Amino acid sequence: MLSVVTGGSGSGKSAFAEERLCSIAQGEKVYLAVMRAADEESRARVRRHRFLRQGKGFRLVEKPLDLKELSFSGTESVLLEDLPMLLANEMFRADGKAPKEPEEVLEELLHLERSVRDLVVVTGNLFEDGALYDEMTSRYLEVLGGWNRQLCRMAQERTEVVYGIPIPF
Amino acid sequence: MVFVTGGSWQGKREWANKTFPELTNIVDGETAEFSDFVQAQRIDRLHLWIRRKMKEGGSLDGYVDRLLQQNPDVVILMDEVGSGVVPVDKEERAYREKVGRIGCEIAEKAQSVYRVICGIGTEIK
Numbered sequence: 001m002l003s004v005v006t007g008g009s010g011s012g013k014s015a016f017a018e019e020r021l022c023s024i025a026q027g028e029k030v031y032l033a034v035m036r037a038a039d040e041e042s043r044a045r046v047r048r049h050r051f052l053r054q055g056k057g058f059r060l061v062e063k064p065l066d067l068k069e070l071s072f073s074g075t076e077s078v079l080l081e082d083l084p085m086l087l088a089n090e091m092f093r094a095d096g097k098a099p100k101e102p103e104e105v106l107e108e109l110l111h112l113e114r115s116v117r118d119l120v121v122v123t124g125n126l127f128e129d130g131a132l133y134d135e136m137t138s139r140y141l142e143v144l145g146g147w148n149r150q151l152c153r154m155a156q157e158r159t160e161v162v163y164g165i166p167i168p169f
Numbered sequence: 170m171v172f173v174t175g176g177s178w179q180g181k182r183e184w185a186n187k188t189f190p191e192l193t194n195i196v197d198g199e200t201a202e203f204s205d206f207v208q209a210q211r212i213d214r215l216h217l218w219i220r221r222k223m224k225e226g227g228s229l230d231g232y233v234d235r236l237l238q239q240n241p242d243v244v245i246l247m248d249e250v251g252s253g254v255v256p257v258d259k260e261e262r263a264y265r266e267k268v269g270r271i272g273c274e275i276a277e278k279a280q281s282v283y284r285v286i287c288g289i290g291t292e293i294k
Contacts, residue, residue, distance in 0.1 A: 008251025009262075010269015041259070084255075128176065129253025137254060162249065162284060163174060163272035165293050 002113055002155040003120045006148065012164035013122055015052055017079055020159075021120045022056055025077035030116075031058040032078050034065070034086040036094070049081070065089045068108040072115045080112070083123035083151075087144050102143040106150065113154075123148050125160070170237055171244040172279040173290070174272065180288035181246050182213055188283075188290065189244055198247075203232065207239040215247040216268050223264055233274045245275060249284070 003020060007013035021029060031053060037043045058079070063070060065086065072078070080086070090105045113119045126141060133141070152158050160167045171189075173181050185192075192210040198218035206212050222229055236243065249272070251265045276282050282294035 008249065008253075008265075008269065009255065010251050010266045010273070012269070012273040041262075125252040126254050127252065131253065133254065141254070162293060163172075163269070163276035163282070165276055165282060167293055 001118050001157070002151065003118070003157045003159070004123060004148070004151050004155045005120060005159050005161060006123045006125050007161035008125050008128075011161045013124075013161040014049060014081060015164070016159065016161045016166050017081070017120050017122045018053060018056060018058075021077055021079045021118070024118050024120075027075035027077065027117060029056070029058045030072075030076050030078045031060050032067075032070075032080045033060065033062045034080070034082065034089060036064045036089065065093065066108070067105075067112050070112065072112075074115060074117060076116045077118035077120070078112070078116045079120045079122070080109075081122045083121055083147060084126060084144055087140065087147070091140055091143075102146075106147055109147070109151075121151055123151070170241060170275070170279045172272075172275045172282045173244065173246045173285060174249045174276075174282070175285035175290075176252070177248050179285045181248075181285045184283075184285045184288060184290045185211065185213075185244065185246055192244060203236075206236055206243070209240070209243060211244040211246070213246045215245055215271075216250060219268055219271060220264055223260070223267060229267060229271065233271060233278065237278055245279075247272060247275070 001024065005013050005017040005020070035042060035046065037046045061070065087105070091099050093099050127145060158169050160169055173185055175181050189211065194208070194210040196205045196209040196212055198212060198214040198216065201212070201218065219229065247268070250268045256262050256265065276294065279294065281292060283290045284293050
């Protein structure tokens with residue numbers, strides 16, 4: 001099954017997503033982390049998430065981009081954390097390679113969804129601060145919004161988390 | 170403890186005035202101190218207090234529990250923040266994160282939580 005979890009920063013969406021994955025998983029649980037912990041702030045975030053996952057039996061896979069290089073057996077339950085970060089990594093690649101078209105990245109994501117038993121995708125609501133951004137950031141938001149819509153169309157469940165409270169929609 | 174949240178300018182205070190008209194001792198996070206919170210019936214704009222405290226550089230741990238112990242019936246109004254692009258400024262990022270975490274703690278411990286959008290409150294817990 002595909003489950004999409006959204007919410008603002010610090011809304012408690014990760015904790016909810018982990019709980020959800022644990023309750024639906026029957027085989028191996030995989031935590032697919034896309035964050036590159038390049039500075040102390042990111043490392044603190046990673047530590048926090050690690051602490052939350054402690055004792056829940058997740059296998060950690062760190063893959064900041066190029067999800068197509070991963071292979072699964074069709075039995076795993078995967079928590080992908082998180083979509084805004086994946087898109088940022090792909091659009092603003094740090095390895096000097098040309099960024100892929102967003103459609104190609106989405107296709108990689110859909111391929112991932114087909115190759116596992118369950119996929120819980122943590123995405124984010126980045127869309128309500130009413131600010132105007134430069135062309136690059138606007139494009140980023142447009143693509144992320146498109147991905148969110150596409151995944152929510154396909155998903156069996158969609159949940160917004162508000163200060164730790166899950167609200168299905 | 171009752172928690173009322175929602176984006177800015179959604180009518181939380183107006184909604185709270187109508188829903189809890191009996192609460193007259195109201196303090197505002199923009200100016201009030203924690204000592205005011207413990208004797209208030211309603212706290213408005215708690216996020217502004219968090220912003221001030223963070224500017225002063227103190228720790229914010231433990232305040233929710235202390236408030237719950239000393240003033241278990243208080244109604245708290247606080248903006249829902251964090252639904253935007255991650256700010257470039259480090260302090261702004263830390264602020265959003267902190268309001269989020271404190272909001273999660275309040276929501277977890279509150280007996281009911283309402284979310285007000287366009288003036289309409291929905292009970293979400």
